[in-house]
Amino acid sequence: MDDLTRAVEAALFAAEAPMTTDQLAALLNGAAVLPALHALVDDYAERGVHLVERGGRWQFQTAPDLAHLLRRTREQPRRLSRAATEVLAIIAYHEPVSRAQIEAIRGVQTAKGTLDVLLEAGWVRVAGRRDVPGRPVIYATTADFLSHFGLASRRDLPGIDELRAAGLLDPVDEAFEALARGEEADEQGALEKGGESA
Amino acid sequence: MDDLTRAVEAALFAAEAPMTTDQLAALLNGAAVLPALHALVDDYAERGVHLVERGGRWQFQTAPDLAHLLRRTREQPRRLSRAATEVLAIIAYHEPVSRAQIEAIRGVQTAKGTLDVLLEAGWVRVAGRRDVPGRPVIYATTADFLSHFGLASRRDLPGIDELRAAGLLDPVDEAFEALARGEEADEQGALEKGGESA
């Protein structure tokens, strides 16, 4: 590799932004850099790094076929908060349902973030708008929701009578205590207890 | 060039900081990256960009002989005071070393700012405390120090082997005892003429 090509290679490597041939030439005492650029393009063609021209500016970049190696996604498991679980359950039992309805059923206001979490988890979707004044957004569960919870359909969710038989409608002190401690407020930020919708 | 080598090349190229072999392997699904690294070192040996190892971390950098072309566009790194360069050398050649040891060699107290400059530059770190009365803090150099000065490891410090062989990294007391015992009679021949051991 000749010295000019080496210099062009080093200059582009160290550059903080893509460079035009004029900029390169100015750096390299007016040398004719184009042949060196073409030699480098060929040199790098089969490598993990390519030399490319974009709108008259030259830059190195990693080979597109390796992008998957350089962008990694790490999944972090995290438990759904109590508030989000309740909202999810209400949507599942009552869908399609508006936010105001959810709040009426829960007896507390629902923080914006709570629904966002469920949308992000892919368990809840926006199912349109209700045809009433204000046209509120209504929410429903997704196919992912069913598969995550091992349900063939929403009809597989236990009914009120079954819940009672299973003791799930007995008062749970813990639930009240958690509310009293403001656990939801911690998790959801601006959540206010005892909303006006009760 | 095989796919692993291409991937290692692309990863180091895209990385914002030097990478260890472990980090590379983690990125590339546990592949054995060392052969690929060595292949790349050879590949780039004659080019304008080199692949180098600094303190166990690998990085691409421009070839030193092209410095004159690239330097003009760059800000000079911070100039260190003579005191700071001496303190840095003492830490590098003697590490881990306490402030008192540094001062014993320099024969002068170390201004507070001198060590701070080196710590701030990221070249020196606190390496714990010595287990002697007063538990003095001890200092050592960092991986960034090796990167900055182009050292693969501390063994590459200029002249360190000669200094060690000549006893010049030993404290004065030790060197004096050794001379008094005549253990280093051969190496230190010239001193004997003036010493009391004659």
Added chain:
Amino acid sequence: MNEPDLFSPPAAEADKLHLELDGWEGPLDLLLDLARRQKVDLRQISILALVDQYLAFIEAERMRLELAADYLVMAAWLAYLKSALLLPREEQPDPDPEELALRLQLRLQRLNAMRDAAARLMARDRLGRDVFARGAPEGLRLDRRTRWQCDWFGLVSSYGQVQVRTRPVVHMVRERPVMTLDSALDRVSAMLGITLDWMELREFLPARDGEWTEPRLRRSALASSFVAALELAKQGRAQLRQDVTFGPLHLRRLA
């Protein structure tokens, strides 16, 4: 001079010192600089000549500047060293001046070694000055995505809790037999009127028969009587006494 090799005349006497004291970091630094001017291996340096140079320099500078104390301390020590070195060998004091000279020489060698090492270090190809890392790395992106977790039971039981929480609830408060404070007050003050002796608080409670056998009612009576006793004491109508902590409480009429 019994060691002519070591204490040979300075090699570079010609070097006139026109130096600012600010240029040195302390006396050892100045000594090393003077030693380097002898242009010989530090191992063969003439300590005596070095001492002379240092003393001459300090003398000259003293006229011009306020010398820092450590320079003067070093000068005094070197003057002592010089005189000791010039003594005939058998008269040399303890510690041996040649040992002191050797130690000084060793220190100068060590400082010199580090000064050279620093210079060689700084002259290396330095990242950001001589060699350059990638200017605009694309970066290895690590996207963090949350995988939300919730199980069937959690879902269903939280729905149950919503139902429980929002279902209308009727609270029933059962009536409980109590002795009111008013009746306790009447009772205790009436009984205090009977005697001037100390009486234990429990003696003021109704006898154990009929409804007064009921433990909760007795507890209520005891509590009300206690509050009544406190009230009477406050009004200056009764006196309270308790001999030990948690012991029986006695009261009597205040005449």
